[in-house]
Amino acid sequence: MTNRGLSHWLLSNNINQTLQQISNAISSTGSSQEFATLFKVRNAQDPGPSSGMRLSKGNTPEVSPKALTANPATEVSNLLNASLSGALAPSELISVYIASENELSQSPIFSPQLKQFVKNSGLSEASLSQTLAQLPKATAPFTELGMDWLGQKNRRSFVIVPHFFAGQPDGAMIIVADHSPQISNLATITGVGSIVISVLCLASFSLAALLLWMRFHDQIKKNQDIEYLAHHDPLTGLPNRAVFSAKLNESLRQVQAKATNMGVMLIDVDKFKAINDTYGHGTGDIFLQVISDRLRSVFGNHLVARLSGDEFAVMIKSVSDVARLTKLASDMIAATKAPCVIDGKELKMSLSIGIARATDGNWRASRLLHCADLALYRAKHSGRSTFSWYTADMDVDAQKRKEIEADLVKALKFDQFDILYQPQYSLIDNKLKAYEALIRWEHPSKGTISPDNFIPVAEDCGLIEAIGDWVLVHACKEAASWEDTSLCVAVNVSADQFIPGVTEQKVAEALRLSKLAPERLEIEITENILIANTKAVVETLKNIRSMGVSIAMDDFGTGYSSLSYLSRFPFDKIKIDHSFIKNLGKSTYTDAIVTSIVGIGRSLDVLITAEGVENAEQVTLLRAAGCNLVQGFLLGRPASVKSHETLRARQAQDPMLIDPLARQLHSRIPEAAEPIQLSEPAPHKETTDKAVKDMELLLRDEQ
Structure with a gap:
């Protein structure tokens, strides 16, 4: 139906444009006078019994006004015929009838001659009446193209060419034209046009459908994603x-x-x-x-x-x-x-x-x-x-941890912590060299709480950093107030409070606030700090060392990569863990390990400190092995610096007991030029010497 409507519209427009050329065609071919004469003669005579004018075949002589007067149905001349045919092309001209003014005024009741003309044309009188109905308002040739109820176009139509005299129509030329050629030409155009329109419509529909599908698909996908995220972890895909x-x-x-x-x-x-x-x-x-x-x-x-x-x-x-x-x-x-x-x-x-x-x-x-x-x-x-x-006992422990966690917050707020110091003595000159700062908590109602109880809780609840900062600042301030400015203070920094890029700033701030000389501060770390982020940690340690602060590796030998980290960072001191010192002199393997660590210290020009020294025999063996410093209950328990000074002052009154080492070892240390060897038989000495060589070779391989 769309195709038929388009065809009818195109045909109507083309024919109307064609009809506009009829008047020009008559004028351009010199047939205007003949055209006017036809109507003048036709109006002058009464309608006759003619059945209408037929187009001439071949060379028909031009019709004279006299002949028209005698026979109004006389055929149109070849010249006018050619003009009309050319103007109507590609439609074909079938027949022509010159209707007088009198015949036009009698419409829709036609004269016998006009009725016969209509009958011969193959069209209906109704079609002619419908076409002539437009004559009063027409100023140029016109036609009426009809369509039946199925949308089929009439291939023939009446074309009315009106003639005007003194501004009024005094007759009309009624032409029967066959539009089949034009309809055929337009069929291809309208077919292509219909296809294009159909394609465009289909494309539009498809695009609209696609947009709708995309919209609903996106909505469905979005809903599915929301549903998925509501029930699953987006990273692992596991349920949440x-x-x-x-x-x-x-x-x-x-x-x-x-x-x-x-x-x-x-x-x-x-x-x-x-x-x-x-x-x-x-x-x-x-x-x-x-x-x-x-x-x-x-x-x-x-x-x-x-x-x-x-x-x-x-x-x-x-x-x-x-x-x-x-x-x-x-x-x-x-x-x-x-x-x-x-x-x-x-x-x-x-x-x-x-x-x-x-x-x-x-x-x-x-x-x-x-x-x-x-x-x-x-x-x-x-x-x-x-x-x-x-x-079941875990519930009791959990309740205790909750109480400790709540009390730790108060302890920081109300300054309930205290720092005790454990001395470190030199085995070379038996002199006090440094103190290690150890935190203690004096709870107002529970008394002294061991660090073993509250430090793990502080690490779990995130308070260890604040506690570590407190210890660093207070230890530096107290060390700056000591009379003996040669004494150093060692402060532990745990892995949980060590932050690359930040810890060096805290050390610098503690030195600034306390006005403590950097060379009097020693930072003790464990290899766990280096495991976390070796490159960043080493960079931070180098920055701290550049200030003049010493760096010590605590608990050496208890981890997996102690030797590896010695090759990555030049430590100033190595501290042998108390677990080795406890069995010193009781186990051949322990003696070999301790001797090897001391040998590594000599090779690297690093000081060696032994922790957990509790008897004189351990001191004797460590001195014999070449250890530099010792620390433990034998030499002093953690206490205030004032307590240690009082004890040393009391010992100084006895010339036989100049220092704790002399007091503990006076009866054991012979005054001999040769250094004391480990109290083991010869095979033991060979074992320790071999261990030293093996450890040194391993270190060189790692470097």
Whole structure:
């Protein structure tokens, strides 16, 4: 229907444009006079019985006015015929009738001659009446193209060429024209146009459909993403805390209904912050994804969820007995031993696991998770990379930790901490060389609280940094007030309070506030600090050392990479851990290790301090091995500097007891030119010499 409407519109416009050229065509061919004469003669005669004028075939002589007067149906001349045919092209001219003014005024009642003309044309009188109805307002040739009820176009039509005399129509030339050629020509155009329109419509519809689909698809995808994020962790793809809590509550109801057991594991990534700080958060994210994959592989169909940054949880329903739960936890710890290589760097994976089991219907989700968390805390403080089961005594410990945590805040606010000092003596001249600052907490109601009890709590709750800053500033201020300006003060800095790029600023600020000479301050660190971020830590230590402050490695030999870190940073002092000194003289292996460490110190020109010296025999062996400094209960327990000065003043009154070392070792130290050797047989000496050589070779290899 659209195609037919378009064709009719195009045909009507083309024919109307063509009809506009008829008058010009008659004038240009010189037929105007003949055209006017036709109407003059026709109006002068009465209508005759003619059936209308037919177009002449061949060369028909021009019609004279006299002939028209005698026969109004006389054929049109070839010249006028050619003019009309050319003006109507490509439509074909079929026949012509010259209608008088009198005939036009009788419409729609036609004369016999006009009726016969209409009959011969193959068109209806109604069609002619419809066309002539436009004559009163016409000033140029016109036609009326009709369409039937099916939209089919009439291929023939009446074309009316009006003639005007004195401004009024005095007749009209009625032409029967066949538009078949024009309709055929337009069929191709309208077909192409219809196809183009159809394609455009289809394209528009498709585009609209696509836009609608994209909109709804995006909305659906967005809803799916929202739904997914509401129930899953976007990084690992594991269920999140909300899903885990809902599943746990549902499972506990089933456990209560069926009188069965179930277990929950809380899993924490050990030292994950160090990985982020060392390798960046991008590597940390990949590390968590690797851990989640290993959790899936070990726990299989059990529900594994990510609760927070580095904390995961596992709900186990099908396995409830202790032995099988323990086996799963052991398998998970074993799975962390496999290498984890990210961007060419092998990262150590370590997990701590806390396990709790619901054994009856009285358990609630919050209680079960709390118990697993207590077990997790025990696992983390039992050396990490292990698992621990919940026991009832953990609740008591947790309550104590909460009380200590709350009291620590008050202790910092009301300055309840105190610093005690333990002396360090030289084995070369038996003189006091330095004090190590040790924090103590005098609780107003609970008395003295050991650092072993409150330091781990401070590390867990994030107060260790503030406490460490307090110790550093107060130790420097007190050391600056000592009368003996040759004495140094050693301050421990733990891994939790050491921040690369910040710690050196705090050291500089403490020196500025206390006005303590930098060479009188010694910072003690453990190798755990270097493990976290070796490059950044070494840079910070170099900045601290550039101020004139000494750097000591504490607890040397207790870690895995002590020798490696000695090659990366030139320490000023090495402190032998008390665990070696305790067995000195009792174990051949311990003696060999201590002698080797001392030998390394001599090779690197680094001072060696032995911690935990408790008897004179240990002093004798350390002096014989070449150790530089000693520290322990034998030489003085942690106390105030004033207490140590009072004791030394009392000892100075006895000329036999000039210092504690002389007092403890006076009867044991012979005045001989040769240095004292270790009190072991010859094979022992060979063993220690070999150990020294082996340790020195190992150090050179690492360098």
